[in-house]
Amino acid sequence: MQTVLEFQRVLLKVQVSLTVEEVQDLVFLCSDLLSLKDLSTVTSAGQLFSLLENRDLLSWEDPSLLLELLRILKRSSLIRSLISEDVMPTNGTIYSQQISPYRQLLYELSESICEQDLKNIKFLLLKTLPRKKLEKDTTLLQLFLEMEKEDLLDGNNLDVLQKIIADINPSLEKRIIQYKTESCETGGMVIAQEIGDITPALYSPAPPSLLTSCTSGLGNLQYKVNEQPVGAGEMARNRDLSDFDKCQIVMARQIKQYKMKGDKRGVCLIINNCDFKDCGLRNRDGTDIDKKSLEVVFQWLGFEVLTEQNCDRHQILQVLRDLADRDHTSADCVVCCVLSHGQIKGIVGVDGQIVTYRELIETLSPSQCPSLFKKPKLFFIQACRGTDDQPAAFPQIFPDDEVMPVSDAAVPRDSIPEMADYLLAMSTVPHYVSYREKDSGTWFIQSLCHNMKLLVPRGVDLLSILTQVNSDVSKKTDKSGLKKQMPQPEFTLTKRVVFPPPKTRPPLP
Template sequence: MEDQEFRKLLVQVHNSLSQNEMLELVFLCSDILKKDLSDVVTARDLFSLLQKRDLLSSDDSSLLVELLKIIKRDQLIRDLQLNPQLSRSRVSPFRRMLFELSENISDDDLRNIKFLLNNTLPRRKLQQNVTVLQLFLEMEKRGYMSANNLGTLESITEPVCPSLKKIISLYQKENGSSVPEEMKGRDKSDSQDTSVTTRPDPPEDTAAYHQEEPPSYLSHPLCTEEHSSGNAVQEQVAHLRLSETRNLAEGDRNLSFPEPNQNNTPKLEQYDMSGDWRGFALIINNYDFSNCQELKNREGTDIDEKSLVAVLRWLGFEIVKRQDCNRESMLEALDELRRRDHTQADCVVCCVLTHGCEGGVQGVDGKTVLLRELMELLDGIHCPSLQQKPKLFFIQACQGVHEQQVVFLQSDGPNNTSDVEFFCDAEVPRESIPAGADYLVAMATVSGCVSFREKSKGSWFIQSLCKNLEQLVPSGIDLLSILTKVNNDMSKKADRTGTRKQMSKPEFTLTKRIVFPIPKTPMPP
């Protein structure tokens, strides 16, 4: 590539980066350039410095590729037709580790960390607009942290988000870094004023799902939202001092998993979710059954659709919607999805909201489409670009063979005069999963049980699914564990008599774990 063409390419990169991404690149290059980069305000400035040091040129763009990979701009690498193969890494393991920590620290966590540093850094360095990376640079500048001195870093991150400890520990193990000798053998509370020695009491609905991850400080995000957004920072930090015994007692009330011995735990593979585009998400939403005498309109399904669109778009999916499909239109929608290019996609999602019968789902014409018919269109034979990628189906299907039953649940208001209308949904079809790997189908209910769809709030299954994705994806929880939490929610649902319950059912032929990356922006309200 000619020098002039390369400069044009760098301008394209500059124009494609947000201000936050530019600051991330500056942080990652601070070791490489070995100078204060606080005066660097644009990506162009940074590229000029790298070129002057012969670290970036038309003959060697590997550093640019490495930086873009770290900040997860893989699509930009592809768009610019840069060689994605790296002969060597120039960004230091220390810088990578700190960046990975920053990716797992929420805004609420950052406020707590700043509170813990009140007696360590000047107040102007702890203002609201100071980012995690800027905070790390200030700690380095003042000698509170280095590649071989992580004591203060551990003391401010572990109480706020204990799972971050694994990222730091693995870095120390792989790079020989440790706490300075003068700190060894001392109680943490004596080593720094900022130390907090006990874990926070986690919220009841997420505590059971803080699973131990395979050790990797460059793995998917691990940190959790562990504080109520309405609490003041002082209250949150006070909660950090609750006893470990109480945490264990509270955890006994939840579904819990024993913590594995990391030394003996095999590393479980994960499907690659490193791209900046998750893939297509098809939502088939059938409401209007007015032309089918046996089936009623599906009240409340529009609420389910809105919830799915919001959470799937937040997770990085491109939404494709189809309304009121008959049998032929449903098959056409899946065939159209099959013919799309999934080469750059991490996975594919298909949500079907409709009436159902034993073994399939129904179009608005009352005709049945077997689940196997829908799913086989996306197998490796019919859709080669989805080979070895997860194919995720979420089915909310209402019963079509029997007359729809209506369950009225009395409200908790005065005199119990307000009724809430619920509709019963279908039994789960048998033989849901077709032959072949990498499928997951999550059904609203198991065979023999009903599934409820509330007219004003949507279905129990879809609403629980969306709520738990929103709450647990930022914690780095894998999809099957999230669906286990959905099962737990469903098991507690019942009508007013307590005799009619619901249990959702995931079935799968997945060969690896599915862990969605933490979205960079909060879930929109």
């Protein structure tokens, strides 16, 4: 309670230190993190901070967004004051860039445009934007937002803005060209948002318990300079970066994203198998914790969540056929989560019968569901793929009341069919078990949900999130220190899967 009160004092101090214009600047800078509807009602820094806290973007434990916003506003003295007075934690605080370079570019341009230049810009936009959007009191940042609404401006489309700026202030055009060049060098991806820059003058390195770096949008590509994680722009400029690494970054520029702008995000089907007493297998106690976590996360992401309980082989295939019969034309993708016992060949229904992985995913193939053609079909499988522990552990006796993980094993691997746009995220590699704790769910699903909540708002692509899940789960073990698990994603995706940061969703619990 004391730390919460202290943090509120920090926010109050910042609030009274900011001008009305600076609050408007903060609102613009946060327009990728919060919904425009929520931001339209913000008239004070306090209201903005409350929204960020409700979305778990700002807290005593992680004040990095506040520090970043103050840095962009060039309020260095205020930052030094907060730190020197020891009113907020700095030990281990990561400077993780959540405000995109694109948003910072627009803010930088607005700071360099004089009043006469703004009038000239409004004149040039007379035939493009409604007159009421070009009124005298409209600021340049507000104009940028209107241009975004009309699809005239975004991080990958600066041509209209560049042409206008070139006519008004040619010197500023060079800044836009520089941004385009850096975006090309970094593959058009804001890696700094995902790894996090560190400002040595203000922050110390994070302890191991904090997320100091995660895989970038380039898949497994990750760079360190002097053993400190750095952002993509800095990487591209670093002289020590090899020609091969630079080539890899430039090549990633060609990796496009699946469109995520439909009327609906899509359906998320969760098959949750717990009761196996009829076929002689152990019940999967704790699986309802995973089910609830998945429901919360995918509803937050904008999916229509459907849950099916205790399905046998026939029912599993039938609910997938029902899903395939739906019209997904207005959807962006489809998700299927299966929580069950498993073997190397596939998942096990509550009747003990196997549904192979091939059968599982072919139900949503383009021939069975044309409306999902060229759309990502994402499968998350929590099930064993064998009976081996990883690595093999010597027998060990535990007290009866001691909590220990149990496997989802049921006492020759199918590959993904040669078709595009599939992801099969498996909780473990072939031949090995995966673990489930009765009181807290499975290692894989809980890590998946945690990292989705943490990294989706920062623009991290799904394969990179799964790489972080791999890292997290690989570090877990039971109390004996002998049981390990290694998840494995398999995919035929042709583009990057990046979920838009939820803007109108309720805060996560």
